[in-house]
Amino acid sequence: MSESRPVICVLCPSDPDAALPRPPGIESLQPQAEIRFTTAENLGEDIAGADALFLWDFFSGALERAWPQADRLRWIHVAAAGVDSLLFDQLRASDVVVTNAQGIFDRPIAEWVLGAVLAETKDFAGNYRLARTKTWHHRETKRAQGAQAIVIGTGAIGREIARLLKAVGISVTGAGRTAREGDEDFGTVVASERLPEHVGDFDIIVNAAPLTPATRNLIGPATLAAVKPGAHFINIGRGASVDEPALIAALQEGPLGFASLDVFAEEPLPADSPLWELDNVMIAAHMSGDVHGWRHSLAELFLDNARRWLDGAELVNVVDKEKGYVPGKGSRP
Numbered sequence: 001m002s003e004s005r006p007v008i009c010v011l012c013p014s015d016p017d018a019a020l021p022r023p024p025g026i027e028s029l030q031p032q033a034e035i036r037f038t039t040a041e042n043l044g045e046d047i048a049g050a051d052a053l054f055l056w057d058f059f060s061g062a063l064e065r066a067w068p069q070a071d072r073l074r075w076i077h078v079a080a081a082g083v084d085s086l087l088f089d090q091l092r093a094s095d096v097v098v099t100n101a102q103g104i105f106d107r108p109i110a111e112w113v114l115g116a117v118l119a120e121t122k123d124f125a126g127n128y129r130l131a132r133t134k135t136w137h138h139r140e141t142k143r144a145q146g147a148q149a150i151v152i153g154t155g156a157i158g159r160e161i162a163r164l165l166k167a168v169g170i171s172v173t174g175a176g177r178t179a180r181e182g183d184e185d186f187g188t189v190v191a192s193e194r195l196p197e198h199v200g201d202f203d204i205i206v207n208a209a210p211l212t213p214a215t216r217n218l219i220g221p222a223t224l225a226a227v228k229p230g231a232h233f234i235n236i237g238r239g240a241s242v243d244e245p246a247l248i249a250a251l252q253e254g255p256l257g258f259a260s261l262d263v264f265a266e267e268p269l270p271a272d273s274p275l276w277e278l279d280n281v282m283i284a285a286h287m288s289g290d291v292h293g294w295r296h297s298l299a300e301l302f303l304d305n306a307r308r309w310l311d312g313a314e315l316v317n318v319v320d321k322e323k324g325y326v327p328g329k330g331s332r333p
Contacts, residue, residue, distance in 0.1 A: 007034045007072075008306065009050035013057045014039045023056050023079075023299035032310045044069045052309065054302055055079060055086065058101075064088045070096075075315070077305055079298040081105050081157070081289075083319055084211035084238065091321065098319040099305055102156055102326050104297050105289030109236050110160035112288035113206055116260035117165065118144060120232050125282060145169030150202040152176075152192060152218070153209035153237060155325060159185040161208055170204070177214070196222040204232050211238035212324040219243065224250040230257035236288045239264040248274050251281060262288040 008029065012021055026035060038046035040062035047053065048069045055063070058080035063070075067090050077099045078086050086098070119125065121142045130137050147170045151158045154176040162172040162185045174186030175195060183189050190198045192209070195218070199205055205227060209215045219233075220243040227233070233256055235242060244265045250256040252274070261275065262284040275281050305315055320327045 005032065005034050006051040006310070007036055007049055008052045008054060009036045009038055009043075009047050010054045011043055011057045011060060011062065012037055012039055014041060020295045020299075023054070023302065024296055025299055025303055026054075028303065029306055029310070033306070047073065051075070052077070052306070054306075056299075059085050061085060063091070067091070075099070075309055077302050079302065082210055082238065083324060084240075087321060087324060097315065098321055099315050099317045100319055100326065101298050101301055102317045104294065104301060106156050106160040108291045108294070109157050109208075109289045110164045112262070112284075113161045113208075113234055113236060113260075114164045114168070116234050116282065117147075117149075117170070117204060117232070118168075119282070120258050120260065121147075125279070129279070147171070147203040148201060149173070149204035149206060150175055150190075150199065151186070151206045151208055152195070153207065154183070154186060154189055155208075155210070157236070158206075158208040161206055162186055165204075173198075173202070192218060195219070196226045199223055199227045199231075201228070202231065203228060204234065207233075207235045207237040207241055209237045209241055210325045211240055215241045217241070217243050219247075221246040221249075224256065227255050229255040231255065232258045232260070234260045236262045239267065248278075251275075251278055256280075258282075260284075262286055 010023065010026065022037060029035060036046055036050060040057065040060050043062045044066040047066050049072055051072055052075040053073060055076065055078040058078050063086065073096050075097045079101050081100055081102050083098065083100055121144045123141050145168060149165050149170050150173045151161050152175040154174040158174065165172050172186060174183060174189040175192045176189050177192060179191040180189045207219060209218065218241050224246050247259065251259055258280045260282045263286055267286055269275065269283065275283060308315055317326050319325060
């Protein structure tokens, strides 16, 4: 850091109508640091001389373009759990420390997944469709208890999903980078690269993996062709982890029975996507973790880390830039 007050550059949304255009509470850091607010258009100019960067506009790709001007940068915090939209080769090769918002979204996303499971099991979508035509159609539904689920991604979010699914009597297996037995939350973890050999055993398939080179298109034609007929696929990880044309085919022609999708290869989902027209698909607008107050929680996490950084203490949620996630028990391999 500089001998004078360190400079923290805050990348804010360019849209003046954003829900919270600036992180709440950040003025509390001003006695210890100079706060420099900027937008994507001005980041190249404003990042010069900055010691730290807070990506409040967490999906922005502006940093890569501004990188040549980042002459003093030592720490980046991104207000998101996923860092796939942030990491680029020069950043990975640098000494700049990256931290993220791991922990903020674990429970909300797990609740969303549990809700999606119960909604599909009890055919809530069918109820809504029938209500539009005032049709009284009695039918039987499935039980959640006793179902078998596999959660792809055995980090913090995947583990919270496993705990909630098990709470309603669903058996859960994990899928991660390495196969193992005796896992605290999953019991058995199978290797993600061998998904086609395993997915046929499960009624529910949840993708909670981060987007890395190893997980891009991880769920492809071979895996989708191998699922149990009628299986329910849930994606709260990243859209690019799934071969979307193969997913559409598996929903139109089988064997997939239903999909609950919160993330897509292109967002917003294009109006001409066949997914909009399928009755066996539930579409959400990348919102599974966005509960009331989530932006305030993101700001509070940054403020805690910023105070640690200013005091020379150990930062939390340090990302392994090569792996693309925070390593350890809470990681998302």
